[in-house]
Amino acid sequence: MLVPAALFTAMPYLDPALKVTFLDVGQGDSAMIELPHRRAVYVIDTGGLLRFGTEEFRMKERPFEIGRQVVVPYLKGKGISSVDLLVLSHADADHAEGADELFKALQIRNLHLTPGSQTTPLMQELAKDASEAKLSYPISGSGWMEGQTRFHYLSPADAEYSGNDDSLVMLLENNGFRVLFTGDLEMAGEKKIVEAYSGELAGLTILKIGHHGSKTSSGQEFLEAAMPNLSIFSTGKDNRYGHPNPDVVERFQDLNLPVLNTAESGTIEVEVVDGEWELRKMR
Numbered sequence: 476m477l478v479p480a481a482l483f484t485a486m487p488y489l490d491p492a493l494k495v496t497f498l499d500v501g502q503g504d505s506a507m508i509e510l511p512h513r514r515a516v517y518v519i520d521t522g523g524l525l526r527f528g529t530e531e532f533r534m535k536e537r538p539f540e541i542g543r544q545v546v547v548p549y550l551k552g553k554g555i556s557s558v559d560l561l562v563l564s565h566a567d568a569d570h571a572e573g574a575d576e577l578f579k580a581l582q583i584r585n586l587h588l589t590p591g592s593q594t595t596p597l598m599q600e601l602a603k604d605a606s607e608a609k610l611s612y613p614i615s616g617s618g619w620m621e622g623q624t625r626f627h628y629l630s631p632a633d634a635e636y637s638g639n640d641d642s643l644v645m646l647l648e649n650n651g652f653r654v655l656f657t658g659d660l661e662m663a664g665e666k667k668i669v670e671a672y673s674g675e676l677a678g679l680t681i682l683k684i685g686h687h688g689s690k691t692s693s694g695q696e697f698l699e700a701a702m703p704n705l706s707i708f709s710t711g712k713d714n715r716y717g718h719p720n721p722d723v724v725e726r727f728q729d730l731n732l733p734v735l736n737t738a739e740s741g742t743i744e745v746e747v748v749d750g751e752w753e754l755r756k757m758r
Contacts, residue, residue, distance in 0.1 A: 584609065
């Protein structure tokens with residue numbers, strides 16, 4: 476009886492594939508990166524619920540928890556009990572509210588926050604649960620290598636936090652496979668990245684579309700600089716914002732850029748071996 480359990484436990488460490496997963500967290504963002512041979516596990520954003528007119532994220536009991544009921548079960552279902560790095564792109568509830576549940580259920584070794592966001596109410600509340608993690612505030616130009624995979628932050632350029640355009644924007648590169656995680660970056664932030672990193676943008680494999688397809692993001696200049704092979708909207712089905720905006724969808728169509736939406740496809744898993752990638756939709 477112990478043999479199947481041992482094989483299940485060992486399999487991820489024998490697997491040479493890089494895995495990038497865009498979780499279906501409704502109207503929010505969450506992604507997971509699993510490096511080859513499970514060398515490391517990273518989570519970028521945790522989803523969460525936008526709660527208007529109150530500070531309900533402070534309540535101990537909530538009717539529904541994205542982190543506890545969606546993200547944590549997905550990770551544990553993969554046999555993951557610890558996360559090497561949690562990146563919270565910025566201090567919006569639909570990207571970061573679920574983080575407290577991850578800290579309660581899993582071991583989080585490192586936490587990256589966009590500089591200045593630590594003073595926001597949401598992040599101050601999170602600090603009570605996040606004390607175990609080593610905290611960093613990366614800016615544009617910082618990065619690291621893990622095995623054959625490179626991670627590079629393209630934004631923000633300073634330590635003053637003003638919202639969406641100060642989202643942590645991270646580029647992953649592995650043997651020609653390249654993914655850009657954009658948080659809620661808007662057109663002003665996109666313009667800065669194009670000016671500073673146009674060469675690194677060119678020929679993206681996958682773009683996680685900024686701000687859920689809001690009309691304030693995914694500008695023409697930015698898309699023409701990146702020309703991703705696949706772009707992914709992370710939205711809730713029939714969401715109140717009308718995301719993705721029809722004008723943004725049309726922009727992708729005019730450039731012949733394929734798109735998927737978690738609202739329609741569910742969780743989207745991508746496996747990469749030697750630069751070749753395969754995609755699986757969970758709905």
